Amino acid sequence: MNNPIRRLALVMACMFASLLIASTWIQFFQAGELRDKPGNRRTLLATYSRERGSILVDGEAIARSEKVDDEFQYQRSYPGGPAYGHITGYYSFLYGSGGGLENSADELLTGDAPRLFFRRLGDLITARDPSGVNLELTIDPRAQKAAERGLGNQRGAVVALDPRSGAILAMVSHPEYDPNRLSGHDADEVTKAWNQLNKASGKPMINRAIGGDLYPPGSVFKVITAAAALSSGEYTEQSSLPGPAKLRLPQTNVDLPNAGGGSCNGGQTDLGLALERSCNTAFGWLGMQLGADAMREQARKFGFGQQLNMPMPVTPSSVPEQINEPQEALTAIGQYDVRVTPMQVAMVAAAVGNEGKLMKPYLIRQTRGADLDVLDQTRPEQLGRAVDKGTAATLTHMMERVVESGTGTRAQIDGVRVAGKSGTAEHGEGRNPHAWFMAFAPAQNPTIAVAVVVEDGGNAGSEAAGGRVSAPIARDVMKAVIAP
Amino acid sequence: MSTVTQFVPRTRRNVELLLVLLACAIVMVAYLAVGLAVNGQVPLDLITQGAWLLGLTVAFHVVLRWRAAYADPLLLPIAALLNGLGLVMIHRLDLAKGTESAMASRQLMWSALGMVVACLVLVLLRDHRQLRRYTYTTMAAGLVFLLLPLVPFLGRSVYGARIWINIGPFSFQPGEIAKILLTIFFAGYLVQTRDALALVGRSVLGFPLPRGRDLGPILIAWIASLLVLVLERDLGSSLLFFGLFVAMLYVATERISWIAIGMLLFGGGAYLAYLLFDHVQQRVMFWLNPWSETALAQSDQLVRGLMGMGAGGILGTGLGSGHPYLTYFAESDFIIPSFAEELGLAGLFAILLLYALLVERGLRTALGTRDGFGKLLATGLSFSIALQVFVVVGGVTRVIPLTGLTTPFLSQGGSSLLANWTIVAILLRISDHARRPMPAPVKVTMPDSAPTPTTPRPAVKP
Numbered sequence: 001m002n003n004p005i006r007r008l009a010l011v012m013a014c015m016f017a018s019l020l021i022a023s024t025w026i027q028f029f030q031a032g033e034l035r036d037k038p039g040n041r042r043t044l045l046a047t048y049s050r051e052r053g054s055i056l057v058d059g060e061a062i063a064r065s066e067k068v069d070d071e072f073q074y075q076r077s078y079p080g081g082p083a084y085g086h087i088t089g090y091y092s093f094l095y096g097s098g099g100g101l102e103n104s105a106d107e108l109l110t111g112d113a114p115r116l117f118f119r120r121l122g123d124l125i126t127a128r129d130p131s132g133v134n135l136e137l138t139i140d141p142r143a144q145k146a147a148e149r150g151l152g153n154q155r156g157a158v159v160a161l162d163p164r165s166g167a168i169l170a171m172v173s174h175p176e177y178d179p180n181r182l183s184g185h186d187a188d189e190v191t192k193a194w195n196q197l198n199k200a201s202g203k204p205m206i207n208r209a210i211g212g213d214l215y216p217p218g219s220v221f222k223v224i225t226a227a228a229a230l231s232s233g234e235y236t237e238q239s240s241l242p243g244p245a246k247l248r249l250p251q252t253n254v255d256l257p258n259a260g261g262g263s264c265n266g267g268q269t270d271l272g273l274a275l276e277r278s279c280n281t282a283f284g285w286l287g288m289q290l291g292a293d294a295m296r297e298q299a300r301k302f303g304f305g306q307q308l309n310m311p312m313p314v315t316p317s318s319v320p321e322q323i324n325e326p327q328e329a330l331t332a333i334g335q336y337d338v339r340v341t342p343m344q345v346a347m348v349a350a351a352v353g354n355e356g357k358l359m360k361p362y363l364i365r366q367t368r369g370a371d372l373d374v375l376d377q378t379r380p381e382q383l384g385r386a387v388d389k390g391t392a393a394t395l396t397h398m399m400e401r402v403v404e405s406g407t408g409t410r411a412q413i414d415g416v417r418v419a420g421k422s423g424t425a426e427h428g429e430g431r432n433p434h435a436w437f438m439a440f441a442p443a444q445n446p447t448i449a450v451a452v453v454v455e456d457g458g459n460a461g462s463e464a465a466g467g468r469v470s471a472p473i474a475r476d477v478m479k480a481v482i483a484p
Numbered sequence: 485m486s487t488v489t490q491f492v493p494r495t496r497r498n499v500e501l502l503l504v505l506l507a508c509a510i511v512m513v514a515y516l517a518v519g520l521a522v523n524g525q526v527p528l529d530l531i532t533q534g535a536w537l538l539g540l541t542v543a544f545h546v547v548l549r550w551r552a553a554y555a556d557p558l559l560l561p562i563a564a565l566l567n568g569l570g571l572v573m574i575h576r577l578d579l580a581k582g583t584e585s586a587m588a589s590r591q592l593m594w595s596a597l598g599m600v601v602a603c604l605v606l607v608l609l610r611d612h613r614q615l616r617r618y619t620y621t622t623m624a625a626g627l628v629f630l631l632l633p634l635v636p637f638l639g640r641s642v643y644g645a646r647i648w649i650n651i652g653p654f655s656f657q658p659g660e661i662a663k664i665l666l667t668i669f670f671a672g673y674l675v676q677t678r679d680a681l682a683l684v685g686r687s688v689l690g691f692p693l694p695r696g697r698d699l700g701p702i703l704i705a706w707i708a709s710l711l712v713l714v715l716e717r718d719l720g721s722s723l724l725f726f727g728l729f730v731a732m733l734y735v736a737t738e739r740i741s742w743i744a745i746g747m748l749l750f751g752g753g754a755y756l757a758y759l760l761f762d763h764v765q766q767r768v769m770f771w772l773n774p775w776s777e778t779a780l781a782q783s784d785q786l787v788r789g790l791m792g793m794g795a796g797g798i799l800g801t802g803l804g805s806g807h808p809y810l811t812y813f814a815e816s817d818f819i820i821p822s823f824a825e826e827l828g829l830a831g832l833f834a835i836l837l838l839y840a841l842l843v844e845r846g847l848r849t850a851l852g853t854r855d856g857f858g859k860l861l862a863t864g865l866s867f868s869i870a871l872q873v874f875v876v877v878g879g880v881t882r883v884i885p886l887t888g889l890t891t892p893f894l895s896q897g898g899s900s901l902l903a904n905w906t907i908v909a910i911l912l913r914i915s916d917h918a919r920r921p922m923p924a925p926v927k928v929t930m931p932d933s934a935p936t937p938t939t940p941r942p943a944v945k946p
Contacts, residue, residue: 032794
């Protein structure tokens with residue numbers, strides 16, 4: 001009977017061999033594919049069971065992970081609440097990370113960023129659980145609070161920058177949402193909150209400051225047109241421009257009117273006064289003189305068309321290509337198809353205030369390890385030069401006049417010289433205009449530049465104008481930083 | 485003068501003791517690793533649990549010294565190591581399930597009971613050939629045990645399979661015991677009838693066919709296994725019984741034709757079952773397309789096991805650091821994916837090789853023993869372990885459709901432990917018989933007067 005036993009042993013050997021092959025197939029060749037299968041709870045738990053870095057503003061956490069006694073091990077919470085919702089974003093076990101730094105700085109927060117490689121190596125050797133790094137933000141809580149309060153229940157956005165470095169001092173988008181509702185560990189609650197937020201009419205999940213549908217800039221774009229004019233060398237602050245009540249657009253039978261209906265300075269104005277009074281006809285004429293290319297080129301120098309990550313991606317602002325003469329006139333006053341983010345408008349103000357140098361906006365000031373040692377400090381980076389120093393000084397002076405005696409008087413701060421520009425952007429028949437204001441202060445040596453947009457005129461409705469609705473908000477934000 | 489020196493086989497009991505201690509040490513290290521990983525501290529009951537395992541296995545070893553000194557030295561350490569690892573994993577799943585869960589302590593109790601029963605078998609069963617006397621008794625008992633779950637009020641369906649019986653607070657899987665009884669019956673029956681089965685028969689087109697009346701037993705085994713499949717909805721057991729019988733039939737008769745007939749019957753039965761029964765069709769679909777939407781809508785248990793194995797990769801997450809509790813039946817049918825996740829492919833290989841080694845020692849016993857009954861019994865018992873491991877591991881790794889069977893020694897479950905320890909006891913008994921020196925051989929002494937060669941033989945070059 002020994003021979004059949006030996007043969008049977010061979011059969012059993014084959015049976016075991018097939019098991020070895022099958023398990024190798026699953027655990028070696030298929031492992032990666034299995035890990036990436038949708039709904040693989042193990043992969044999810046592996047991500048969530050690591051301590052994620054905190055996000056700090058002025059030493060206070062606006063996002064942090066707390067150890068909890070459930071299978072996720074850590075619960076993400078947002079002590080900053082809705083006011084910081086668009087900055088932190090959310091970190092949800094059902095919907096992943098999104099909305100802000102949670103998504104765009106994910107690699108840092110988890111500790112997986114390539115530049116942390118050597119630190120992770122250290123963790124491996126000391127058998128420490130890898131932990132994410134903490135992010136210390138550039139946000140000034142006073143500016144953030146002022147912006148938050150200023151917008152109130154109105155839809156819109158506020159961005160404040162430090163013109164010297166590009167550091168983002170405030171970034172608020174209304175309506176806002178509470179990321180705490182998405183970070184809970186109760187699946188039903190989270191699903192409910194998610195559906196509600198995504199269906200809400202005001203689209204609270206969209207950060208209007210850097211994305212969304214973008215806005216027409218209205219008259220704040222006149223600063224760019226003025227910059228193009230000054231840079232061309234053919235115009236000065238005192239250059240004379242026609243300023244009739246209505247400007248007939250060539251090749252059409254359409255008239256471009258001034259905001260108030262009247263003429264500018266009796267029909268003849270100069271560049272400085274045109275900006276001070278926000279004279280549409282003068283700038284429309286100027287736009288046709290300069291041409292689309294000059295305006296587009298000037299806008300590009302201020303950062304239009306650039307893909308920025310700060311680290312959240314900023315939707316590029318744009319001046320349309322291929323435009324005819326009447327469209328040039330409309331573009332010059334920020335209408336037609338010019339589209340901007342509030343971030344871009346703040347960059348324009350900041351560049352003018354910073355002697356023409358455009359700094360790259362950034363949100364993360366420092367990264368710190370678990371023991372709060374500084375790992376990395378962001379160095380301000382110059383994106384380019386928007387205008388030369390002389391032009392910047394002229395523009396600053398012109399913008400000061402806007403606040404001193406023009407359309408932006410509501411942005412005045414006692415004892416501080418403020419430079420600004422208002423904008424009232426039409427965006428469709430029968431709809432109230434968006435109210436814009438951009439400013440920087442103190443005018444000669446600015447420490448803050450700000451852009452404010454209030455959608456559809458906000459609470460002022462059809463009475464809205466940038467100088468009336470948005471200038472006070474800009475003033476409050478600047479005041480919070482300069483003269484607290 | 486020359487003498488024929490008797491080869492004295494060594495008992496190897498000291499090797500066994502060393503290996504038993506090593507097995508206990510591995511289990512305790514694993515237990516410690518689980519405690520450190522899950523709770524971040526040395527588990528308080530490490531010493532008591534370790535002492536239990538150590539005490540039981542060393543006592544078993546002492547019984548072997550006393551009653552089966554020549555038994556195979558690897559069987560006990562391997563069984564103890566597998567049993568201990570199973571305990572560790574069940575304990576680990578207990579920790580994951582929370583304070584209420586106490587599967588591990590029940591498992592430890594059943595392990596103790598299993599080892600005590602195994603020792604009793606070794607003490608009471610002085611010679612495995614005694615079992616041959618009960619050939620037909622074991623058949624009757626085996627069939628009763630097999631069909632016991634069908635008795636109303638006694639049997640109980642769990643997840644569709646009716647393979648449990650309830651006696652008071654205890655539940656039991658009689659099929660596990662039936663497996664041993666039927667193996668004993670097959671061995672006894674086949675050793676009696678093997679000549680008739682092997683030699684008598686007609687040749688049809690050069691293919692030797694058995695006589696009709698000799699075909700009877702295989703048909704009975706086939707029908708019995710189909711009954712288990714149909715009435716108890718237990719794919720695993722029916723495959724196990726039938727495969728076991730065919731293998732033993734082949735070993736007894738050495739005729740390939742039996743395997744061909746067996747395969748034919750198995751294939752026919754399987755196809756018939758596939759056509760007739762929804763649950764068989766469902767299993768086949770899960771096997772072929774576990775990720776399809778229709779499959780996932782009905783059950784993701786196989787898929788969860790696969791994801792667990794994938795998460796383990798080559799080296800595993802480490803004991804206590806994975807999420808084996810996300811798989812259903814992680815402590816019973818799916819304990820292999822649990823190990824694969826936390827110990828990785830490396831750990832799974834080690835466990836499979838332990839089984840292979842266990843089976844190999846059983847087959848070596850079969851080869852070494854001198855009586856046909858012992859050979860058949862040892863082969864049958866070894867093959868039943870191999871087949872059971874193949875069916876259950878093959879099921880979770882998609883080699884074959886998933887069927888519900890326990891993994892010997894690892895899975896949670898009292899009847900399974902009891903049965904497998906009994907199998908090891910019988911194998912130990914047979915191996916003692918196989919390796920024991922021949923009873924007092926007559927000392928052969930060459931007479932002094934034997935003629936010495938007068939001329940030296942030329943040296944022969946090798």
